[in-house]
Amino acid sequence: MAATQVLKSEWTKIKSVQSTVWTLGLAAIVTIGLGVLISILSKNEFAKMDAEDKLAFDPTFVSFAGTSLGQLAMIVFGVLVVSNEYSTGMIRMSLAAVPQRATFLFSKITVAAALALAVGMITSFAAFFLGQAMLGDLRADIGDPGVLRAVIGGGLYMTLIALFSMGVASMLRSQVLALGVLMPFFFLLAPILGNVSATKKVGQYLPDQAGSKIMQVVPPLDDSAPYGPWGGLLIMCAWVLAALVGGFVLLKKRDA
């Protein structure tokens, strides 16, 4: 079974359902739109900030403010790509055609991740440039130190979120279950754990808290993270790897 055949097939699958367009489109629009909105608001509020906050003002990170909401659409994309196979029963036809389950799962994930990466990168660059345009003289330049890293990191972050969701969906199989776990996790649990001082020590190692470090250029005032931007991304990668390995092991072991 040539992997290229499976990749081709997965590409046909992913482009022939509308949920792909909807979820990825929504991820881009929400991330860019909200980033632009927050950039405008930040520019207007900047004069009222105190000196400390002005010092820690991170124009790059501000333009990525939409990511926290946009990533939810990315999660839905990742979950649907995998769990559609199970909810429709298509998984049996797929696995009957590709008995090598590793080839099947990783081809599917490769295609979806490549698509998420393309959309994530475009979104990240668009959010940055549009956001900076709104910030006027507060804006950062793509050539400034650390800025290009943050913008590329924004695209990688989105991709890793999608990959993590695919891994979790492979483990849980059910759409409802996967979304029911991931949505509260990323929308409630991680932000709360990561921002309450008592739990911050643990919370900062959660995938989104660690991974979003890559999008910061100016570290926040209360920054106590023991890792840098790439270190944070590496922590996120470890989470993704764990989810994917878990998904694969279960797929390999389980009856279809």
Place this chain on the structure above:
Amino acid sequence: MGLHTMIEAVGLTKRYGAKTAVYNLSFQVRPGTVTGFLGPNGSGKSTTMRMILGLDEPTSGHVTIGGHPFRKLTNAPRQVGALLDAKAVHGGRSARSHLLSLAQLSGIPAQRVDEVLGVVGLQDVAKRRSKGFSLGMGQRLGIAAALLGDPQVLLFDEPINGLDPEGIHWVRNLMKTLAAEGRTVFVSSHLMSEMAVTADHLIVIGRGQLLADMSVKDFISANSADFARVRTPQTEPQQREKLSSVLTEAGGHVMTEQDGAMRVTGLALPRISDLAHEADVRLWELSPHQASLEEAYMRMTQGAVDYRSTADQLAGFQQPPQQPGGYAEPAAPQQGWYAPPPPQPGGGGCGGCGGPACGPPPWGPFQPESCATFTPLRSRP
């Protein structure tokens, strides 16, 4: 035609927790014939199909195709095609995209997709999302998927579910054509009547265990021949033995039923009467009977049905009992499971043959087959 496309199960067992879905199942499915896989709902047919396809791992035993486990086959879709579940399609995807994604998996050219869409008659709706498909259209799409790789081995799980009569006829002919081309065709169904006209060979299971593995011809001759029930006075068993030997001598075949009556085949009723008279044996009963295939099948699987309906008691819905003095209400007819068919016109004997071909059972009882629809089977080589 060779053994390289034979499906062979040896001691196949599958347990899900405490529930045993398939137990010690051994059978062979040979090329060149349509093999029917028959059993009540929940008897383990689909589980067996999934194990053949390497989707479920057997708890013990093994199943191979041409000597290899499915997962070890090179480019499996070109060798084995399967219809497992007609609804196993993403509703938002068009029929063509669905088939194309499957074709690409095994390097089948896109042109073949259009071919099979034509074969199953879905070319006009190929671009439509499968969400709006009827169950019958779904079955056709599933069959198209099975045919994609032009495989030598084909598995169909309940392919006629939801099809209209024209569709059923089409599937029937398709199976026969595929088998005539030397392919191995394994079709599951819970309808005996359908298998009787489609299959050449039958594998019957109940509760995951093998009940029968024989040709349809044998199954029919063993189970559907008409018979006469002959009862002699119970008080005189020697009379029964006497008659039995006389009938056997005259070329009849005598089996003893549980209640002591004799089931006689191979002799016409008037002849039985004459022979009894000559032997000076009194008869308490001499009646014509007709066993249908469906009946035989149900009797066979009787002990092996998981989901059995009970009589609806309608507790709490009943009118209060009528005041004494009135006529006693006749007892509701006992819903005995698989009660023998009453020997009158339109009796239960027709169930096995699918409708209009069954008239009242002919007098002059010993027609070799109970229903005209079975005729094509006899002419088969």
